[in-house]
Amino acid sequence: GTLIDHYTYSYKEAEDALQLIKENNIPLIFCTSKTRKEIETFCNKMEVNHPFISENGGAIYIPINYFAAEYDYDIEYEGYNVIELGTRYNILRNVLKNIQDAIETEIVGFGDLDATQISQLTGLDIKSAENASVREYDEAFTIKIQDEQNIDVNQIIDIITSKITSSGLTYTKGGRFWHIMGDNDKGKAVAILTDIYQKELGNVKTIGLGDSLNDLPMLHSVDIPILVQKPTGSHDPEITDPSINYIDGIGPVGWNKAITNILIKDS
Structure with missing residues (x-):
């Protein structure tokens, strides 16, 4: 950006x-x-x-x-x-999966998507989307809340980020996505x-x-x-x-x- x-x-x-x-x-x-x-x-x-x-x-x-x-x-x-x-990518993915299970709200990371889906989310062409999916130290994610779920988005974000930090990891907000990562x-x-x-x-x-x-x-x-x-x-x-x-x-x-x-x- x-x-x-x-x-x-x-x-x-x-x-x-x-x-x-x-x-x-x-x-x-x-x-x-x-x-x-x-x-x-x-x-x-x-x-x-x-x-x-x-x-x-x-x-x-x-x-x-x-x-x-x-x-x-x-x-x-x-x-x-x-x-x-x-922190290695597989560890970040596991923590995010555990948080999703605990809060019963869908968290969609790049690791859950194929290149076509990443392309649709980002506007990248397919080859660039493939490159974006080769992640090593950071997982980009979004939070998917269904219409029927009467949930405050900011409250959910607070819960997720709190659980990330209590797992010994950190997070940041980029131009399009939230990111979970290690102490970097x-x-x-x-x-x-x-x-x-x-x-x-x-x-x-x-x-x-x-x-x-x-x-x-x-x-x-x-x-x-x-x-x-x-x-x-x-x-x-x-x-x-x-x-x-x-x-x-x-x-x-x-x-x-x-x-x-x-x-x-x-x-």
Whole structure:
């Protein structure tokens, strides 16, 4: 919803800023609720070969031999050194199933859906929906309440989120879905990756852009935090931190404006 348009999944409106980033040899780091497979698709399209952070800080994927500096990582996997911060997907699924059974309200996770159903829910094409279903450290879910159930949605959400935290896990709300995950967030991952860059390059300046509440930990972990407008045309009303820079422009339009302003001012 920030660099990638919420509805069209296009980054076309940010191409000017992306070109400036490339010309200045600035690492572009995806930090998103998207899966590794989804991010790899965008990286290939955009010719980006930098580390990335998947599934709300569930893992940091660093291309092997990207850094000369030494750093700790957990596993080597498909051309990456992977720093695992999240809880494995099967554990998250089991907890969500137990909560559903306890409250007798249907919770629909991506693991319950095939690619066609995910496509219908999200507007993704089938291949992209398949990539979105390859989850490793985060389950995206919605709550399905039948018309005949006389239930307060907010009350149900409170019960579910309370049960998630009492299970030792955490949750966040993204642009479309709720997410259940381990003790990870985008901010923790950004802080770790920034430390590695500083080992390699010395002092670095970080810029982070987001539009939703699940971006807040990331925005608190960068030098220049920027909030763009949501698809509704307004900034997230739940984010009220005065240290964050608000910029007009929905998604990639705001992203483009913010990055262009910063890079032209610094040049």
